Amino acid sequence: MFSAVLYTVLLIAPVIAGKLVQQFGLTPTEVGSLFSLELGAFSLATVPAYLWLRRVNLVTAVYAFTGIVVAGNVASGFATSFVLLMALRFVTSLAAGSITVVILTLSGKTSNPSRAFGIFVVFQLIMGAIILAVFPALFAAAKVGAMYWTLAGLAACCLPFVRLIDGEALRGPQQAEGVDSDATSTEVRPVNKVKFAVGLIAVLLFYVGLSGVWSFMGQIAGGSGIGLSTTSIVLALATIPGIISPLIATILGDSPHRRWFLLGGYIALAVGVSLLFGGPGVVQFAIAAFVFKFAWTFILPYLLSSLSDLGGGGHVMNTTNLMIGGGFAIGPILSGTLIEASGGFGPMLAVAITGVVLSLVGAMAIQGRTRGA
Incomplete structure (x- = not known):
């Protein structure tokens, strides 16, 4: 609820x-x-x-x-x-x-x-x-x-x-004991500060890019002559693949193939953003929204599990949550400023794709070094 x-x-x-x-x-x-x-x-x-x-x-x-x-x-x-x-x-x-x-x-x-x-x-x-x-x-x-x-x-x-x-x-005493036990078990494998920093940057850039685009999807559609009702229906339908993808990720679970799952998800996300360039028609906008939402929620569980695998106990995930919120906060205002300054959506979309690519690099760096650890 x-x-x-x-x-x-x-x-x-x-x-x-x-x-x-x-x-x-x-x-x-x-x-x-x-x-x-x-x-x-x-x-x-x-x-x-x-x-x-x-x-x-x-x-x-x-x-x-x-x-x-x-x-x-x-x-x-x-x-x-x-x-x-x-x-x-x-x-x-x-x-x-x-x-x-x-x-x-x-x-x-x-x-x-x-x-x-x-x-x-x-x-x-x-x-x-x-x-x-x-x-x-x-x-x-x-x-x-x-x-x-x-x-x-x-x-x-x-x-x-x-x-x-x-x-x-x-x-309660049982819960407190559980927390102490968890903390002890994670402290055995302290987090590597370099990998931790790279992972946090990857999460931050991921959310900066996607939140900046998502907040202005309606304006992008409106700028292409797509009506508000049609836009709302498309975005509502786009939530369906957004629901399906985390279910798929849950079924697949974490595995040695996580690197490839992340790579495929990031490529799909970049494609979804690219389709928004140049004033897309209804069909192209719908495809972009569907691919964007599917990739967004497919990447997320694997990206978070990558951070969790770094060790460091609850501090890693608490800080990761702050990066998520920071990315969500930076994305819309950065995109709004770029749109107003340029009078169009091209620079904002270009920055979003750049953020996605850099996030991918960070995520891949963590996978490679974590697997080899």
């Missing part, structure tokens, strides 16, 4: 972006700044969580954060200025990110963490597909506030499920 709802605003960025431009007359840089702020706050919630996660009752914390998410979305719908909207989205995303920290931490403690994380990813993509298909039809004549109020209602639907969380799961 929380995965489906909390990630919705991030996954439907192309639809909300169009409404924000219409209602507030925002420039591409301003649109990119808003999404960067929101995505950055979502990620930065990891930092204060180090202080409170193991010190408070999780049920109480999640109730409080969910209340803030509901109130923040309601208030966002009433915002009359761009500055106020940015402030509200920052607070709302910080609370949503805090809930995500709890859910992901508990998912890692289940009897089958891989399956738990798989459910977490798949259901947010399913919800994103549904809303991308439904929102344009329901809110065609409505202001962006209607979307935020709907998100508030969806967040409120999560409240009955909060009680299912074990509030003391991270403070």
Whole structure:
């Protein structure tokens, strides 16, 4: 429930972006700044969580954060200025990110963490597909506030499920022993700082490239003369391959062929971005969106498992999460600035492809050295 709802605003960025431009007359840089702020706050919630996660009752914390998410979305719908909207989205995303920290931490403690994380990813993509298909039809004549109020209602639907969380799961003696045991086992194989840095750069560039393109998919389509309704349907359908690919990755699992899986995924991602050059028609845009979304979610589990294999315990994945959020935050504002400065999408797409290629180089470097270690 929380995965489906909390990630919705991030996954439907192309639809909300169009409404924000219409209602507030925002420039591409301003649109990119808003999404960067929101995505950055979502990620930065990891930092204060180090202080409170193991010190408070999780049920109480999640109730409080969910209340803030509901109130923040309601208030966002009433915002009359761009500055106020940015402030509200920052607070709302910080609370949503805090809930995500709890859910992901508990998912890692289940009897089958891989399956738990798989459910977490798949259901947010399913919800994103549904809303991308439904929102344009329901809110065609409505202001962006209607979307935020709907998100508030969806967040409120999560409240009955909060009680299912074990509030003391991270403070009990058994859990504490488990954490110490894990930490001890990972400390036996300390992380190589050079490989760690290369891996983090690969993750950062990966998310800078894909988030910058995804946030402006609607504008790219609009610039090619494709209508908003058609664009929304295409992006909703593109979520289907986005759901299929992590399922395939789960079935294939990690293997000695991971290097080739990553290589194929990166090549597909670069092809998807390349197809967006030159004002694509509907069919070309649809193919680009499908390939882009499939490659994005296929690469992700293998890239993260590559970082996890470096050792270093939980610090590696915590820092990786910050890189993901940083990439998500940098991508939209960088793309918006490039679009506004050039008056077109070519430079932004070129930078995105460059980031993808450099990320591929970093990912391959980790594979080669890790396999040989």
